Amino acid sequence: MESINWYPGHMKKTRELIQENLKLVDLVCEILDARIPLSSRNPVIKEITGAKPRIVVLNKSDLASPAQNDLWERALSDGGASVIQTNANSGEGAKKLLALLERLRAEKNEGRERKRPLRLMIVGIPNVGKSSLINRLAGGKSAKTGNKPGVTRGKQWINIGEGIMLLDTPGILWPKFEDPSVGLDLAFCGSIKDETMDLTELGLELIGRLAEMYPDMLAARYRLSGILDTPLGNMEAIAEKRGFVMSGGRIDYERTARTVLDEFRAGKIGRITLEEAALKN
Ligand SMILES: Nc1nc2c(ncn2[C@@H]2O[C@H](COP(=O)(O)OP(=O)(O)OP(=O)(O)O)[C@@H](O)[C@H]2O)c(=O)[nH]1
Numbered sequence: 001m002e003s004i005n006w007y008p009g010h011m012k013k014t015r016e017l018i019q020e021n022l023k024l025v026d027l028v029c030e031i032l033d034a035r036i037p038l039s040s041r042n043p044v045i046k047e048i049t050g051a052k053p054r055i056v057v058l059n060k061s062d063l064a065s066p067a068q069n070d071l072w073e074r075a076l077s078d079g080g081a082s083v084i085q086t087n088a089n090s091g092e093g094a095k096k097l098l099a100l101l102e103r104l105r106a107e108k109n110e111g112r113e114r115k116r117p118l119r120l121m122i123v124g125i126p127n128v129g130k131s132s133l134i135n136r137l138a139g140g141k142s143a144k145t146g147n148k149p150g151v152t153r154g155k156q157w158i159n160i161g162e163g164i165m166l167l168d169t170p171g172i173l174w175p176k177f178e179d180p181s182v183g184l185d186l187a188f189c190g191s192i193k194d195e196t197m198d199l200t201e202l203g204l205e206l207i208g209r210l211a212e213m214y215p216d217m218l219a220a221r222y223r224l225s226g227i228l229d230t231p232l233g234n235m236e237a238i239a240e241k242r243g244f245v246m247s248g249g250r251i252d253y254e255r256t257a258r259t260v261l262d263e264f265r266a267g268k269i270g271r272i273t274l275e276e277a278a279l280k281n
């Protein structure tokens, strides 16, 4: 598959928005996708947020391998950063994150007569769960969320009480993926608009990756008697098991691809981490 290169114009605006608001915040909270902790780290965010103190959140931890979550938490906190695993849907990890924010707010106000709120900018790639996590922390539906990238359009301050203010920002990608596998990871996990890609090819790539990394889960989900050597062979076997065969016996590749992508994204194939901490760190 050709390397995915998708950089809509509004990303530039988001970059400027982050830069302009940086001086207003005490720290930056970067939300990563626990299934792809490296690919979801935006080098542009790192570059523009520079020396601001940061918290790293591994969100969607419910969709990733629990053992890998723990390894990644350790690997990412190596440089001294606070790393917290969360599930913004169930609220798991939110208490721990809140406790950390409250501690930081108390530190900021030590010896101050007039208390100031702690201000935090929430940043990350599209669809990683920034707005969902903010809603969890705020205990209500303050920020708009959705099951596709590009839902948040502008900045929004949300007061979560206890003297803590969060700034929601639109998801941001960077102009060029040096390593094509990064683009694929982002696409598998739903951070790149599906409309900009060939879904059949993307599904084939995902089947190839799962066959290599999680063959047992793939076989179990689609009741395959074994894993074949080629992604296409496995895709055809999945299509046959699901009955995605059209008149004349033609296989509906697109429907099969979409099904595997949807089921992976929903966690139905299993808890899958596509980048192994032990291998890359
Ligand atoms: N399984 C799971 N789904 C999540 C989690 N957090 C968010 N989601 C889902 O992921 C989708 C995207 O969530 P949003 O909060 O809109 O993501 P965002 O980062 O604000 O996205 P943009 O504003 O488009 O950049 C929604 O369908 C959420 O329900 C999580 O921890 N686990």
Ligand SMILES: [Mg+2]
Binding pocket: 130, 131, 132, 144, 145, 151, 152, 169, 170, 171
């Ligand atoms: Mg959002």
